[in-house]
Structure formats: structure tokens, C-alpha cells
Amino acid sequence: MNQIPTKECDVLITFPKSAQEETVKWLLQCFRGRVPELIVRVRYHNNTKIWGLYFTTNNRSLLRGAEIHGLIKEVKVEFGGGKREFTVDEKEIFLHNDDIDRLLTSEERQCIVRSMIDNLRALKNETCGNIKFLQGQAIVPLLESKGIIQHVLPIHDSKDLSFLKNAWVKKFWKNQPLNKIAEYFGIKIGMYFAYLGHYTKALLLPTIIGIIIWAIAGKEQKIDDLLFVIFAFINVVWSTLYLEHWKRRSSEIAYEWGTLDKEDDLLVEPRPLYKGNLIQNPVTNRTERHYPAWKRNLFRYFVTVPVICISLGVVFGVMLLIFMVQDWINLKISKGFLPSFTKFLPKVALALSIGILDNAYKKIAVWLNNKENHRLDDEHENHLIIKLILFQFVNSFLSLFYIAFYLQDMNRLREQLAALLITRQVIGNIKEALLPYVKNRIKLFRIGYEMTSDISPNTLTKQATEIKEKIVSRVETEIRHRKPEKLENVKPESSVEYSGPTLSQAEIEASMEKYEDTFEDYLEMFIQFGYVVLFSSAFPLAALCAFLNNVIEIRSDAFKLCHTFQRPFGQRVQNIGTWQDALEVMSVTAVIINCALIGNSGLAHRLFPNFGTTEMIVLIVALEHIILACKFLLAYAIPDIPHWIAQEKARLEFLRRGAFKTLESKVQNQSSIDHGNSPVHNQDSPLENCDKYSKRYAEKDIQ
Amino acid sequence: MNQIPTKECDVLITFPKSAQEETVKWLLQCFRGRVPELIVRVRYHNNTKIWGLYFTTNNRSLLRGAEIHGLIKEVKVEFGGGKREFTVDEKEIFLHNDDIDRLLTSEERQCIVRSMIDNLRALKNETCGNIKFLQGQAIVPLLESKGIIQHVLPIHDSKDLSFLKNAWVKKFWKNQPLNKIAEYFGIKIGMYFAYLGHYTKALLLPTIIGIIIWAIAGKEQKIDDLLFVIFAFINVVWSTLYLEHWKRRSSEIAYEWGTLDKEDDLLVEPRPLYKGNLIQNPVTNRTERHYPAWKRNLFRYFVTVPVICISLGVVFGVMLLIFMVQDWINLKISKGFLPSFTKFLPKVALALSIGILDNAYKKIAVWLNNKENHRLDDEHENHLIIKLILFQFVNSFLSLFYIAFYLQDMNRLREQLAALLITRQVIGNIKEALLPYVKNRIKLFRIGYEMTSDISPNTLTKQATEIKEKIVSRVETEIRHRKPEKLENVKPESSVEYSGPTLSQAEIEASMEKYEDTFEDYLEMFIQFGYVVLFSSAFPLAALCAFLNNVIEIRSDAFKLCHTFQRPFGQRVQNIGTWQDALEVMSVTAVIINCALIGNSGLAHRLFPNFGTTEMIVLIVALEHIILACKFLLAYAIPDIPHWIAQEKARLEFLRRGAFKTLESKVQNQSSIDHGNSPVHNQDSPLENCDKYSKRYAEKDIQ
Structure with a gap:
């Protein structure tokens, strides 16, 4: 066509x-x-x-x-x-x-x-x-x-797009052209790909260590106890250092892309769907909508929090029930009381109920978030992300927690983890990149078919x-x-x-699906990070699976943006926002889970055979506290912004201040020369002009 | 005189x-x-x-x-x-x-x-x-x-000083004239007294609850189990909320005193004793000393950290040894093997060794800190504070930990805590305010005596x-x-x-002792806060003791500044610095210690008689994790800066930006009118002038 x-x-x-x-x-x-x-x-x-x-x-x-x-x-x-x-x-x-x-x-x-x-x-x-x-x-x-x-x-801009198709989507083993991506798709998407690339590179370390440990332990078909503990420890340290490093890297990127100095929240335009009474903004004197914070907080703490808790409780309960039914059925089958096909029933029930619950929860979360009526786009988005993550966390990890801590079956945990890491990600890539592309192609083909059969070029x-x-x-x-x-x-x-028989670019792009957001892409990485740091000591090859997946993920996400979806509007962001916090929380959770796994798996007992259960638990808890303390110390000791950027910022501030003072005195001198007035009178002008300026600014916005 | x-x-x-x-x-x-x-x-x-x-x-x-x-x-x-x-x-x-x-x-x-x-x-x-x-x-x-x-x-300025003597030192039950204090002694000291007043008021809550719990539990001569747990919980919640509230209050105070917007670290003058090679500051282009960060970090991680750890280990070991000797001697005395006066030997040994260790540690810490060669006064001070706090923490709390967790003797813990709270603070007040005052009086009296006896006014x-x-x-x-x-x-x-027989003000003030720093004052409050939140569930009246002490402390510290010591130079600070972090760490420690106390004291066993030791520990650990999670969530949810200040800051930023743009265009228009040039040429001027300005600034500093 x-x-x-x-x-x-x-x-x-x-x-x-x-x-x-x-x-x-x-x-x-x-x-x-x-x-x-x-x-x-x-x-x-x-x-x-x-x-x-x-x-x-x-x-x-x-x-x-x-x-x-x-x-x-x-x-x-x-x-x-x-x-x-x-x-x-x-x-x-x-x-x-x-x-x-x-x-x-x-x-x-x-x-x-x-x-x-x-x-x-x-x-x-x-x-x-x-x-x-x-x-x-x-x-x-x-x-x-x-x-x-x-x-x-x-x-789309066809020249830039074809550059990206060549230099980004097809160049599998090359570095991504991050500046070009940010320039073309906006900084938010550029930041996502920067994060994805950085994370993938960082995964190399646990991948290599994981392979080594797997190779050493593999011969005996079970992982050596000490290696298990060491690997858990390495994982935790790696996750902390990696996150700290990303924070610094992200500041560098934001600095290069000019978004490190975020504008003051109160000076940013409210998002278009923000509701509230018209008042005069005390900051800019423009007339704006305003929704009082206490109303939002009231709603958050007395509606959002309970509703979310109840919803999560329901999800938790339903999933747990199905797991238990599954185990009960498995037991019955093994004893011959039930035909073996019944073991698929709970799996089907789980898939169905997760689908239904996911949908219902999403609607509730979006509704609650809209009701909270956040003033800024990024606040709105961050709060929605928090709500949605909670569900996905339960959904993605409950079965693993159930196996690890209730059934305490490390072999099954390993199998389940491998299955999730491989199938979930392969299916994910197909679902998010290939399927829409095929759908879109079919749609265009049908349009083309209809065009050539129904309408000849000359008949309108x-x-x-x-x-x-x-x-x-x-x-x-x-x-x-x-x-x-x-x-x-x-x-x-x-x-x-009138668009003729050959389709116009606009017509084709309008028929594509909309690229909703980076949410799904980040979510996938967040869950994967969880699999790697929470349980990888049970399955040392987890990082390898994640690494291989991500090498493909980078290009399939790139493909998605360049080929499958409508071009998105660019957004200016300072960092990856809530996802950074979510990853930090995951990394803290990893310490707790890894310590619990070590305590639970009986490894510690074999390492210290003279310890009773109580001593063992106390030992594990002490270990956990020490690791957490080290983690926080490390995060406290490493500055979030690299020194050279702090220096650049200081330099600009210095120049700005100097320039301002020079300008001020210049205005003053000139006015006193021009009008022969005493300088006293002219001192007033900056403030006077300020008001004029803000009025001018306000007029611009009302247009 | x-x-x-x-x-x-x-x-x-x-x-x-x-x-x-x-x-x-x-x-x-x-x-x-x-x-x-x-x-x-x-x-x-x-x-x-x-x-x-x-x-x-x-x-x-x-x-x-x-x-x-x-x-x-x-x-x-x-x-x-x-x-x-x-x-x-x-x-x-x-x-x-x-x-x-x-x-x-x-x-x-x-x-x-x-x-x-x-x-x-x-x-x-x-x-x-x-x-x-x-x-x-x-x-x-x-x-x-x-x-x-x-x-x-x-x-001293005698007018302002006598105002403070009247309205601050003597007015026992009135609010402190904080603005006057900050104006006269500088913001750092003003901030200390603001903190002290705020903390004292905040203590009212645990004081009242503590009295109630003591009254209820007192009749049975032992604290009711459930009350114990509830009080521990209240303490932890109180400490979190109190610290969050102080953070906000401190921002308000800093805003009012004009130090909330701290100048960029890299633009502040280095402290006078900072050493390094002369280089051109890349920020301001002034020639300045520079000490590379990697050298400092190398020293910190490979000298400071090990030395501090070893020193603390020695202190820990010596104190523990003396405690154990004490217990051994007590046992022998009770069996009649040793005369009863020997029980004082370890006490004397402890007092002596703490004195010696304190002195030695302080010297080591100061030396290490000087070697680290921090660029700014407040960095220098904050790092010294961290080092000194660690020693004081071991010194002040080790005996309590020993009693609570090794001896597990709650009654002795209560007695020890009461003794520490009352004696330590009374002695502290005498030592820091009264003693120097008396010494100073004696000194002046002696000078006066010598004057009248030795020299007559006319003989030089x-x-x-x-x-x-x-x-x-x-x-x-x-x-x-x-x-x-x-x-x-x-x-x-x-x-x-020639100063005559009556002493001049300068002579008198020069003969006073120097007010070293707020360090000792903060330290006292920090240790007291520790006693209240760590162990007060064992001694519910701890908060009362602390409250009563602080009511006196405010005035005795005020007395110290107005009567006893030399006037200090004012310092501009943004907040209470490292002490805020130290208090936060103490508050987290409080959660752990309180949970451990509950688990250890057998209270939980009486509350849940069916639980085994393992279940009990797991329960306590889970409780601890939940409380800590809530604590972090709370700290995350409460903004550090009150909304009205954020708004004020945004308004100023808006005005500043507007004023700058207006000035810029004004300079431009005027220059083009004056010289009839195209505006292009004049665009250059802000940058050009910038350099001129920085040169001018540099010249000022070299003088």
C-alpha cells in the first residue's frame, strides 16, 4: 500500500x-x-x-x-x-x-x-x-x-523515524541512540529506554555470578548451602548499588536533557482535567482552579486507603483459596480419588479470576485516582502507579510466597520461577509488540481491499x-x-x-493503536526485578533469563514505538519518578525475603548445627537488621547527584546571580542618566515591572 | 566591681x-x-x-x-x-x-x-x-x-543583653523570645532554643500518658502487661510524629529567619582552616584551595572507619568487662566471699575509664576529622558530630542494654534509668551552667582584689x-x-x-570562658530523647523527668549564654543538621528496642500463652517490621515543608524570574535606543558583564 x-x-x-x-x-x-x-x-x-x-x-x-x-x-x-x-x-x-x-x-x-x-x-x-x-x-x-x-x-517525521528504525530497532548489539530517542519521542520515553539499557547492563553481574554458582552447584543437583547464602547476599548488595548508580546516572541524563532543574510544582500549569473552584493563584496572580488539599487528603485516607486495602484483601483471599484448592485436588488425584483432568480446573479458575479482578481493580484505582483530583500530571500519574503496583505485586508474587513460605518447597519454587520468567516474558513481548502490529497490518489490508474493490478513484x-x-x-x-x-x-x-486510493500518512497513523504510556513497560521491568532479587537465590539463572529477555525487550519496545503504535506526545520528566521508589522498596523487601528464605530453608541449620530454632531466628533477624542498616548507610553516603553536575549547577547559579545584579545596576544607571532622576525612584521598577510581566503572562495563557 | x-x-x-x-x-x-x-x-x-x-x-x-x-x-x-x-x-x-x-x-x-x-x-x-x-x-x-x-x-550589647536577661532567663513559664535570641546570638543558637522549646512541649504527651499508666499500674507494684505494650507503641508513634512535626516547624523558623534557601554549597567560602592546593574554582573563577574528594573518601573509608570501629570496640569491651566484674563481685559479696566495700571498685574503675576513654576518643575523633579536611564549616561540624555521637551512644546506653538484654532484669533497668535521668541531668546542669559561673566570679574577685591591693590608679x-x-x-x-x-x-x-581600677567590659568578657558550641547542649537532649523513647516503657515516668529537667534546662542554658560565657559569634544554619538525622536513627532504634523488650520480658508470653518461643519471636519480628514500615510510610507521606512556605517560595521564584526577564529586555531596549545599535550586539552584555562581575567579586575577597 x-x-x-x-x-x-x-x-x-x-x-x-x-x-x-x-x-x-x-x-x-x-x-x-x-x-x-x-x-x-x-x-x-x-x-x-x-x-x-x-x-x-x-x-x-x-x-x-x-x-x-x-x-x-x-x-x-x-x-x-x-x-x-x-x-x-x-x-x-x-x-x-x-x-x-x-x-x-x-x-x-x-x-x-x-x-x-x-x-x-x-x-x-x-x-x-x-x-x-x-x-x-x-x-x-x-x-x-x-x-x-x-x-x-x-x-511522525519520516526522516527521523527512518533513522531510528535503522539505528535503533535493527542494531541489536549496539548502544541505543538515547539522545535521538529523547529528541524524537520526548524525555519520558528516552528516560525509560535509558533505564532499560542501564538495568540490562547491570544485570550482567548477577548473570555471570549466577552462571558460575549454577555451574558449581549443578553437578550435585542441589545448590550448595554456603553458595546459596553468598548468592543471596551478593544479590542484595548488587540491588542496592545498582539502584544508587542509576540514581546518579539518571541525574546526569536529566542534566544533559535539561530537565534536572524541575520547575517549582506550584508554577506548573495544572493538568487539563483538574477540577476545582476558580480562585486567584496566590503565586502567579492568575485565575486558576483550586482544590483544597484537605479534601484530597480526607478522600485519600478515608476512602482510597480502605478501598484499596479491601480490594487487595479480596485478591489475596481469592488467590490463596485457589492455591489451596489446587493443593487439595493434587492430593486427591495422587490418592486416586479424583480424575487427573481436574487439576486444570483451579488453573483455569485462577486465570479467569485474575483477569476479572485485574480489570475490576484497575477501574477502581482509576476512579479513586480521578476522585483524588491531583493538580499536576505527574502527581496524578505517580499516585495511579502506586495504586496499580500494589495489585500487580500481589498478583505476581503471591504464588511464589505461597510456595516458598507456606509449602516450603524450594524445588517447586525454582520451577515456578523459571516458568514465570520465561513464559511470562515471551508472552509479554508477543502480546505487546507483535500482536498489535499484526492487528494493524490486517486492518490496513482490509481498508486497502475495500478501497480497491468498492470505490474507484474518480467516484466520490x-x-x-x-x-x-x-x-x-x-x-x-x-x-x-x-x-x-x-x-x-x-x-x-x-x-x-479528499484522500485518494493510496492512504495518506495521517490516515494510516490515525488507524494505529494509541501508545498508552510507559506504565506497562516499567511494570514488566519492576516485576522482573522482583523475580531476580527476591528469589534468585533459589534459581541462580534468573538474572540470565532476565538479561536475555531484556536484550530482546529493548528492541521489541523500540519496534513497538517505531512501527506499531501512534507516535506519542513528548513529556518532560526529571527522573523515572515513582518507579525509583518502587524499586527501592523492592530492594528492601529483597533483604527481608532473602533472609527469611535462608532461615526457612534449613540451610542455616546445616551451617550452624548446634543452634536451636530460637537462636537461629535471632541470628537471621540480626543479620537482616545489619544488612538493612548497611543498605541505608550506603544510600546515605552516596550522593544522589554526581559532583560535576552539582558544580555545573552552582556555576549557573553564580552566573545567574551575577547577571541579575549587573542588569539591575545597569537599568538603574541608564534610567538615572536618561531621566536625571535620583536612583531612589527607579529602584521601584523591578517590582512594578514584575506585576506587568505577570499580567502579560496571564494574558498569554488565557488566549 | x-x-x-x-x-x-x-x-x-x-x-x-x-x-x-x-x-x-x-x-x-x-x-x-x-x-x-x-x-x-x-x-x-x-x-x-x-x-x-x-x-x-x-x-x-x-x-x-x-x-x-x-x-x-x-x-x-x-x-x-x-x-x-x-x-x-x-x-x-x-x-x-x-x-x-x-x-x-x-x-x-x-x-x-x-x-x-x-x-x-x-x-x-x-x-x-x-x-x-x-x-x-x-x-x-x-x-x-x-x-x-x-x-x-x-x-556584648548591654541593652539587648539586659532585655534577654529579663525576658528570657528570668521568665520561667513564658515562651522564649526566639526572634530576639536568634537576632542576638545568631540563628544556630536560636534554632537550638527553638528545638529545645518544641521538644519540651512535645514531651507533655508522653509525660501525661506516662503518669496515667504509672497511676494505673502503680497499685500492683508492677506494670500491667497490656499497658506496657500499649505504652511502648505510643512512644514509637509519638517519636515519629514529633520528629516529623519538628521538621516542618524548623522549616517555618528557617523561612522566617531567612535561612531556608541555603546558598549552594559550592558557592560558600571554604572554612579558614581548609587545606589544599591552589586552583581556580571552576564555579566562580576565583583562585581557591582545593582538596580532591577521592583523597578525603580514601581517608574516610580506610582510616576513619576502621579507627572509629576499633575505638568503639575497645570502649565496648572495657565497659562490658567492668559490668561483668561488677556482677561477679556482687555475687561473691552476697555469698560472703568478699568484703562489701569491694563493690565500689568496679564503679570507680568505670568512672575512671570512661573519663580516660572519652578524652582519648575525642582527641582521635577531632584529629581524624581535621585530617578529612572538609571544605565547609558545617560539613566539618556535622562529620565531627557523627563521630562523637557514636561514642556517647555506647557510653550512655551500653549499661542499659546490658541490664535489659543480658541480665534481663526489668526492675534494675527501671532503677538505673531513673538514676541516670535524674542524677545525670542535675549534675549536668550544675556542671555546665553553675560551675563556670562560680569559677568566673572567683576569677574576677581575685583580679579585683589584686587591683585594689597592688596597684593604685595613678601608678603605671x-x-x-x-x-x-x-x-x-x-x-x-x-x-x-x-x-x-x-x-x-x-x-x-x-x-x-590604660584600663583603670574598675574593669572594662572587654576585660571582663575576655576573662570569661568561651562558649564552645551547641554540641554539648544537643548531645544532652539527644541522650535524654534516647532514654525516653528506648526504655520508657520500662519506666513510664521517664518523660516526666525529662520534661521537668527541660523546663529548667531552657533557663539554665539561657543563663549560661547571658551570664557565664563569652558572647559567641552568630552562625547561619538551615536546620539542626546532623542532629535531626541522629534523632531519626534513635527513633528507628526505639522501634527495634521496644519490640525486643516486649519479646524479651515475657509479657508477650503472658498475653499469648499458647505460642511457642519460635512463634513468639516471629510475631515480634513481624510486629517490628510492620511498625517500621508504617514509620517510613508516615515520614514519606508528610511533606517536610509546610504548604504555605512552598507557596511563598514559588511566589518569590516567579517574581524573580519575571523581574529578571523584564530587566533583561529593559537593558536591551535602552541600549538600542541609546546607541542605535541592533539588539543583537547587546544580547552579549549579560554574559560579558557576568565576567566583569565575578572579577569584581574576586577582587573584593582578596583584599
Whole structure:
């Protein structure tokens, strides 16, 4: 199938097939009327039978957007070099300031356009169909959440994409082009792949040690006691050091990508779906929605926490019950009281109930999280992650805990762990990368088949012609009323087009599935990390399995992003957020579980045959406490930010402060020269101008 | 004895009686030659037979010092109000800018003068007696550390001091005037008293609960089992919540006192005794000493850690041995094999050995810490605190651990705890406040006695007359060579004076002992906190004892500062530093110890009679893990900084950013108007000026 590249489009909004023509028209009018600097074109995708709005904007708006988003850009060598926050006033000092396509990456253009789209706010008492907007609410995100808009997607840049397909997806044994990835898919996704690569490399150590231990112990078909203890210990130390190292590495990456200095939370725009009463923000003096913290906390501690606890209790109970039934059935089968096929019944029941519970729990978690009404996107996401992790933890590890501590069967634990590590991950890769790709191919093939059989290139349906005429006439009316300087950008002749038999890029990408989030990808790694550090002393090859899987995982995740899913919007993050905390908690849990495993498996008894049970437990508990204390000491002693970055930050702060003071005195001197006033009067100006500035800023945002 | 107030003196340097006249003269010449803006007078204290240098400075230097120190000052209402960093250029907008005595507190003046004194740096190959200086080394701190200078002390302000004596030392049941304290003694000491007051108030809760539990349990002469467990639990929860609350309160205080936003570590001046090679600071481009971090770390991990561990091991061993000998002797006495006076032998041995070990350990710790050569004053101090705490922990708690877990004698634990809490604290208060006061009185009395008997007001010794003449003539020669504007401040007629029969304020204060640091005061509270949270379930009235002690402690510490010791220099701190961490560690230890006490005391056995030892231990360990998990969750969930402060900080950041951008565009516009240049050229100026600024700054520091 041929693909026609879609040009002059940064962001595409598509509607479901069932969408009303009025809705599309209403939205188009809203954009044209209230966000005039956005250039919108409308098209009907004849092949997929959906409406699409194509957005782009002019260079001036892009530059202003770059300033508002605080993008960090390179400064020309003659102006001091290095990187600085872009400002329109200082435009000339930045590299490539005359070529917007080299100044801004496609990801940055798209983020700017997206934020302009989100800035379409509802007027008082405005409605769309049966949806009532609150005053000032962001229209597009709400319509998207209600399903009236199907997708808001950025369009791929074919040159950069094909570079990534070649240099990233196909180059199996090479380092990932992390900077390019972050540039193209945004820093959040870049950070994920940086983490994945770093974790995979770090896995080499336990992989090698695991192979050695397996080789030594393998001959006797059971792992030597002392080796078991040593390996458990090595695992714990490795997990601590690895996490500390990643924290430092992640700061370095964030520094390079310009997100280490996160903006103050209270200065970040609230997320579009944030609800609350309109008040004046005491920080910026802008009018904003505000939801009091005590309401959120009340809900969290008196609704969220109990509901989550009960839900987890139910999951725990159901799973435990099924495990017990399984054991009971196994016993009966071994005694011949039950036919052997019955042993599959609990397995089926488990699979079914986990599916149902997972679904129900997810809905509850999302509902609770929405009700908590967090102000910022990343708070919202982090709290959802915490809730979802808890379920996945129970789901993924309960069976192993059950085998390890209730049945105390180390052989079965080893088998189960191997089965989980291998099957779960292979299935996971197929499910997340291959399946959507195949589905997408089939879908496109069907569309292509329908196109060639149903419609010949020259026959347009009557309905479509009518629509075309209606819209073109309206567009032209509008153009007549516009100011001349905007005309050049609008290109009315191409404003409504009919996509022909070969599919346009936009049409193909809109038919792809949406890449939801990095959540599933991180979750997979989190669970895998758990398998490796919690139980790998029972199965020394766990790290090897994980390592092999991850080598494939990197490329299959890359494949997913480049081939299978819609391009995602870039997000700026400082680090991997909640996942860091989750991994730390896992690493602490690993100490406890490993000590318990050592105590439980009778190994310690064989090592110290003279010890009674009580002494043994006390010994194990003491060991655990000492290891935990060492762990915390280590984390305390290693600085989270490498010295060179601390130094860079200090240098910038020093320059900034110096520059500010110099500027201030300069303004003062100049004004006193200009006006012959005493300097006293002019001292006031910074504060006065501050207010002016904040007003100007506020005006920008309301547009 | 009459006291003549010493005027026109902020800081006083005194020499020991053995000081050479040449040294004094050399130092005086150094100051007059290299730090001309310092106004120095020399006096011979005839009564105490010591030389003194009296320092003050002119208003211009004070203002510049206020800018360099980044002092936060109130802005006049007509210029926007609030507080801002003081700058000389903007002087006019600040409240009281025309009256230096109201603009700067005496503590701030003294800090500025002190830093000017410390800025007297050695030239290449300079020597003083047998001391060789490194180039650029701070002369006064080195001479002080070598004992050639006896004291560098700021002089009391009699008005403010008498206010504090009345409103703070004497007002037993009133709140402390914390702002005044911080203003007069500096923020570090203010923070200590804020902490002490907050802790004392927080103690009310366990005090009341402890009294109730004691009242209920008292009748049966043994504490009811369940109450014991409940009280242990309450203690742990209380300690966590109290520490979290203090963290927030401390941020509030620091915000009010303007130290919450600590300056970047790398921008702070290194401490005067910091050693290293001269390199160019990559941050500020100033030439500074630098000591590589790897050298420090190497020393820390391969010398400090082993030495400290061995030392603590020795202390541990010696104490344990003495305890065991004590028990052995007690046994023998009870059987009649030994005379009963022998039971005092181990006690004496313990007291002696602790004294010796304490001394030796302190010397080792200080030596190790100096060798680690930390760059900043507060790093230096924090690392010393950690080292010293470890010893004090063993010293203070080993006997209790021994009784609780080795002897398992709860009654003896209770007695020991009560004895420690009451005697240790009463003795402590006497030792630290009363004793130095009495000593000081006796010393002054003796001087007074000698004065009235030996010397009549009109007889000056021949030697003193000669000195006076020599110096006066030199001062006058110098004055003749000075610029006229400085003459008015020097007042040659009073430049050398003879203190008469009534002692001058400076003479009295120089004869007082130096207030070393808040270390001893914090240490006392730290150990007390340990007694309360670690073992109070064994002795419910521990909190009451602590509370009563602290009510007295606040005033006796206040008395100490106002009456007994020399005035200390103020220090700017952000929080209580390492002590916060130490208290947190103590609180975690409390969970472990309390759980162990419950498990050990047989209480749990009586509560769950059906449980075997193994089940019991597992139960206790599980309980401990759950409590610890809750503790960490709680600490994670409660934000360290109250919301209103986060908001204030965000607001300032917003204003700052706005002001900077406005200024920048203003400079640009004005320059382009003035010179008719394209704006491109002027973009360069902030960076260019930056360099100029940093050079200017560097010049200031070298003076």
C-alpha cells in the first residue's frame, strides 16, 4: 500500500465514525474563533470514514511557545556558547534561530501545538451535545476523555523515524541512540529506554555470578548451602548499588536533557482535567482552579486507603483459596480419588479470576485516582502507579510466597520461577509488540481491499461532495474576514482535500493503536526485578533469563514505538519518578525475603548445627537488621547527584546571580542618566515591572 | 566591681599572658597595612596582663559586608514591602537605611567584622614566630588554633543583653523570645532554643500518658502487661510524629529567619582552616584551595572507619568487662566471699575509664576529622558530630542494654534509668551552667582584689608607659600618612588606653570562658530523647523527668549564654543538621528496642500463652517490621515543608524570574535606543558583564 506523506500538519485530531458533523463543525469554529494563531484544516478520511482536524501554527507562535515551555536551546559560540532557556527577545543569540525546523525538533513543535490546542477553553455555560463545560475548562481533553474525540495524535517525521528504525530497532548489539530517542519521542520515553539499557547492563553481574554458582552447584543437583547464602547476599548488595548508580546516572541524563532543574510544582500549569473552584493563584496572580488539599487528603485516607486495602484483601483471599484448592485436588488425584483432568480446573479458575479482578481493580484505582483530583500530571500519574503496583505485586508474587513460605518447597519454587520468567516474558513481548502490529497490518489490508474493490478513484459519494462544498465555502467566507498577514499561511485551495486510493500518512497513523504510556513497560521491568532479587537465590539463572529477555525487550519496545503504535506526545520528566521508589522498596523487601528464605530453608541449620530454632531466628533477624542498616548507610553516603553536575549547577547559579545584579545596576544607571532622576525612584521598577510581566503572562495563557 | 562599657568595638582579639610584644605589633601592622577599612586599636589590659586588639569598621564597609553576606532586610512599604537580600546599590529601598545601628543588629556587625578579620591572608613565605603560613591562608584562625591568639570574641550589647536577661532567663513559664535570641546570638543558637522549646512541649504527651499508666499500674507494684505494650507503641508513634512535626516547624523558623534557601554549597567560602592546593574554582573563577574528594573518601573509608570501629570496640569491651566484674563481685559479696566495700571498685574503675576513654576518643575523633579536611564549616561540624555521637551512644546506653538484654532484669533497668535521668541531668546542669559561673566570679574577685591591693590608679608600671608611648607614636605616624576621610573614625587620643581600677567590659568578657558550641547542649537532649523513647516503657515516668529537667534546662542554658560565657559569634544554619538525622536513627532504634523488650520480658508470653518461643519471636519480628514500615510510610507521606512556605517560595521564584526577564529586555531596549545599535550586539552584555562581575567579586575577597 502506498503512503502519501502528510505535510504541514503537526497534530491531528480524529473523531470516531459515529461522530456528528455538527460536533466537528462546532469545534472547528471554536478553534478558528478563539485560537486564531492555530492553522486548522479539516478533512474527511474517506477510506476509514472518519473526520480529521489537521493542526499546525506559524513561526511566531512556535517561538513564543518555545519561550513559554522554557525550552533549553544552544547559544551561538560568539554569544558565550552553552545552553540557555529560549526567549523570543533574545532570539538572535541562539543557534539556528533563522531556521525554525532546525531550532525546534518535531517533538517540540508538536508539544507547542498541543498546548495551544489544550488552551481552547470553554466559555460560561457552553455545551457540546449533552456535555456541559465548566467555565475555563479545557475542551479537547474533556471531549477526548468522553470519547467524542477519538485521538489527538502527533504525526511522525519520516526522516527521523527512518533513522531510528535503522539505528535503533535493527542494531541489536549496539548502544541505543538515547539522545535521538529523547529528541524524537520526548524525555519520558528516552528516560525509560535509558533505564532499560542501564538495568540490562547491570544485570550482567548477577548473570555471570549466577552462571558460575549454577555451574558449581549443578553437578550435585542441589545448590550448595554456603553458595546459596553468598548468592543471596551478593544479590542484595548488587540491588542496592545498582539502584544508587542509576540514581546518579539518571541525574546526569536529566542534566544533559535539561530537565534536572524541575520547575517549582506550584508554577506548573495544572493538568487539563483538574477540577476545582476558580480562585486567584496566590503565586502567579492568575485565575486558576483550586482544590483544597484537605479534601484530597480526607478522600485519600478515608476512602482510597480502605478501598484499596479491601480490594487487595479480596485478591489475596481469592488467590490463596485457589492455591489451596489446587493443593487439595493434587492430593486427591495422587490418592486416586479424583480424575487427573481436574487439576486444570483451579488453573483455569485462577486465570479467569485474575483477569476479572485485574480489570475490576484497575477501574477502581482509576476512579479513586480521578476522585483524588491531583493538580499536576505527574502527581496524578505517580499516585495511579502506586495504586496499580500494589495489585500487580500481589498478583505476581503471591504464588511464589505461597510456595516458598507456606509449602516450603524450594524445588517447586525454582520451577515456578523459571516458568514465570520465561513464559511470562515471551508472552509479554508477543502480546505487546507483535500482536498489535499484526492487528494493524490486517486492518490496513482490509481498508486497502475495500478501497480497491468498492470505490474507484474518480467516484466520490454524494454525501462527501456536499460536505466538501459546505466547508470550503465557509472557509472562504472566513478568509475574506481575516487580516491579510494571515492569508499566506492558510492555503485555502488545500484546506479541504479528499484522500485518494493510496492512504495518506495521517490516515494510516490515525488507524494505529494509541501508545498508552510507559506504565506497562516499567511494570514488566519492576516485576522482573522482583523475580531476580527476591528469589534468585533459589534459581541462580534468573538474572540470565532476565538479561536475555531484556536484550530482546529493548528492541521489541523500540519496534513497538517505531512501527506499531501512534507516535506519542513528548513529556518532560526529571527522573523515572515513582518507579525509583518502587524499586527501592523492592530492594528492601529483597533483604527481608532473602533472609527469611535462608532461615526457612534449613540451610542455616546445616551451617550452624548446634543452634536451636530460637537462636537461629535471632541470628537471621540480626543479620537482616545489619544488612538493612548497611543498605541505608550506603544510600546515605552516596550522593544522589554526581559532583560535576552539582558544580555545573552552582556555576549557573553564580552566573545567574551575577547577571541579575549587573542588569539591575545597569537599568538603574541608564534610567538615572536618561531621566536625571535620583536612583531612589527607579529602584521601584523591578517590582512594578514584575506585576506587568505577570499580567502579560496571564494574558498569554488565557488566549 | 564596676564595669565600664567598651564602646566602638565589635570584635576583640586577646593574646595569652605569654604573648610576645612583637607578635602583637606584627599582627597590628598586618591589619593596618592590608585591611585598611578595619579600624584597630590596641590596649594592654593591665589587670589581667594581656594584650587586646579592638576592631570595628566604618559604615561603608558594614554595608558592603551586608551585601556580601547576603543579609535579608526589610524593604520599605512604599517599595513593595517584604524582605529582600540587601544590596548597596539599592540601599535606599530598605527600612532604616540611614541608621546603620537599626539596619544591622550587633550580631550582624560582628559577623561582618569577623569575616574582615578572617580575610587577612598570608603572603608568600610569611612567618610569625615559628609558624609558617601557606600563601593565602587565613592568619587569625590559624594563630587561634595554635594558641598564639587566645580568644576572638564579639562584645556584648548591654541593652539587648539586659532585655534577654529579663525576658528570657528570668521568665520561667513564658515562651522564649526566639526572634530576639536568634537576632542576638545568631540563628544556630536560636534554632537550638527553638528545638529545645518544641521538644519540651512535645514531651507533655508522653509525660501525661506516662503518669496515667504509672497511676494505673502503680497499685500492683508492677506494670500491667497490656499497658506496657500499649505504652511502648505510643512512644514509637509519638517519636515519629514529633520528629516529623519538628521538621516542618524548623522549616517555618528557617523561612522566617531567612535561612531556608541555603546558598549552594559550592558557592560558600571554604572554612579558614581548609587545606589544599591552589586552583581556580571552576564555579566562580576565583583562585581557591582545593582538596580532591577521592583523597578525603580514601581517608574516610580506610582510616576513619576502621579507627572509629576499633575505638568503639575497645570502649565496648572495657565497659562490658567492668559490668561483668561488677556482677561477679556482687555475687561473691552476697555469698560472703568478699568484703562489701569491694563493690565500689568496679564503679570507680568505670568512672575512671570512661573519663580516660572519652578524652582519648575525642582527641582521635577531632584529629581524624581535621585530617578529612572538609571544605565547609558545617560539613566539618556535622562529620565531627557523627563521630562523637557514636561514642556517647555506647557510653550512655551500653549499661542499659546490658541490664535489659543480658541480665534481663526489668526492675534494675527501671532503677538505673531513673538514676541516670535524674542524677545525670542535675549534675549536668550544675556542671555546665553553675560551675563556670562560680569559677568566673572567683576569677574576677581575685583580679579585683589584686587591683585594689597592688596597684593604685595613678601608678603605671614603667614597662607599660614605654609601650604606650611606642604605640601612640606609631599610630600617629600612620595617621599622618592616611587619607583625610579616615581620620575622623580613628580617634587617636583614645587609640591606646590604660584600663583603670574598675574593669572594662572587654576585660571582663575576655576573662570569661568561651562558649564552645551547641554540641554539648544537643548531645544532652539527644541522650535524654534516647532514654525516653528506648526504655520508657520500662519506666513510664521517664518523660516526666525529662520534661521537668527541660523546663529548667531552657533557663539554665539561657543563663549560661547571658551570664557565664563569652558572647559567641552568630552562625547561619538551615536546620539542626546532623542532629535531626541522629534523632531519626534513635527513633528507628526505639522501634527495634521496644519490640525486643516486649519479646524479651515475657509479657508477650503472658498475653499469648499458647505460642511457642519460635512463634513468639516471629510475631515480634513481624510486629517490628510492620511498625517500621508504617514509620517510613508516615515520614514519606508528610511533606517536610509546610504548604504555605512552598507557596511563598514559588511566589518569590516567579517574581524573580519575571523581574529578571523584564530587566533583561529593559537593558536591551535602552541600549538600542541609546546607541542605535541592533539588539543583537547587546544580547552579549549579560554574559560579558557576568565576567566583569565575578572579577569584581574576586577582587573584593582578596583584599
